[in-house]
Amino acid sequence: MSDSSITPNSVKRFVPAAILIVGMLVLLAIMRHYDIRLDESFWQRLATHHALLQSWIEAYFLLTALGFVLLYALAVAFSLPGALFLTLAGGAIFGWLGVVLVVVAATFGALLVFLAARGALADFFRRSGSGFIEKLRGGFDRSPFFWLLALRLMPVAPFWVVNIIPAMLGMRVVPYILATFFGIIPGSAVFVYTGIGFSDVLVTGEAPDLSVLSDPSLLGPILALSVLALIPAIVRSRQKKGAKEKGGSHDTT
Numbered sequence: 001m002s003d004s005s006i007t008p009n010s011v012k013r014f015v016p017a018a019i020l021i022v023g024m025l026v027l028l029a030i031m032r033h034y035d036i037r038l039d040e041s042f043w044q045r046l047a048t049h050h051a052l053l054q055s056w057i058e059a060y061f062l063l064t065a066l067g068f069v070l071l072y073a074l075a076v077a078f079s080l081p082g083a084l085f086l087t088l089a090g091g092a093i094f095g096w097l098g099v100v101l102v103v104v105a106a107t108f109g110a111l112l113v114f115l116a117a118r119g120a121l122a123d124f125f126r127r128s129g130s131g132f133i134e135k136l137r138g139g140f141d142r143s144p145f146f147w148l149l150a151l152r153l154m155p156v157a158p159f160w161v162v163n164i165i166p167a168m169l170g171m172r173v174v175p176y177i178l179a180t181f182f183g184i185i186p187g188s189a190v191f192v193y194t195g196i197g198f199s200d201v202l203v204t205g206e207a208p209d210l211s212v213l214s215d216p217s218l219l220g221p222i223l224a225l226s227v228l229a230l231i232p233a234i235v236r237s238r239q240k241k242g243a244k245e246k247g248g249s250h251d252t253t
Helices: 006-033 042-048 049-058 062-076 083-094 099-120 122-142 144-153 159-167 173-182 184-205 210-214 216-252
Strands: none
Touching: 006 062, 006 099, 042 049, 042 083, 042 184, 049 062, 049 083, 062 083, 062 099, 083 184, 099 159, 099 173, 099 184, 122 144, 144 159, 144 173, 144 210, 184 210
């Protein structure tokens, strides 16, 4: 038998990528069937069908919630720019429960991309961003959990980039899931809260005013949390660097 034969491990590398492909087909089918467009028209359609959505939730709550989680997870996995609209919609439709649904869905979608980046797509991403990845390796290796937590809290880095970087740097799955889960809670809570405010407007059949999203009071607390999350990472990074330099100086004596 040749070394190129198919093994269980080689098949496992392609499972996350295969799930992403199937998920993409499901997402496209759902969006086409329900004519979902993640642009400005999304809110007018949501306002028009707000009463229908509420009746679905009352009659088929679990199914509706699972459908939202699936749609959101796939939107995250494929880095659709309208994922923010879905976060706001989660608040408008499900209230504070939207925080739980959004965080679980976003974590699952991010995990799919992470596993795909470590598996079948690893060579592609490694070739595409090898220089950039190596620049981050020093600080990230010293405290991967806190670095990822800070990156999740910061609303400045594209979500899909933050999904891939830890995979390229060899981060373990469990710390990745925990840092992602807890790191996206504050931002999700802020935007779900904003979406809850939108629900009163949607009831009237009108689209909400999205200009409130540019209010500094929304992003200020999240940025402050990201700075706080960076402090442990910086402290641990300096401690490990100091210990390494101290050990090196002992070796030369």
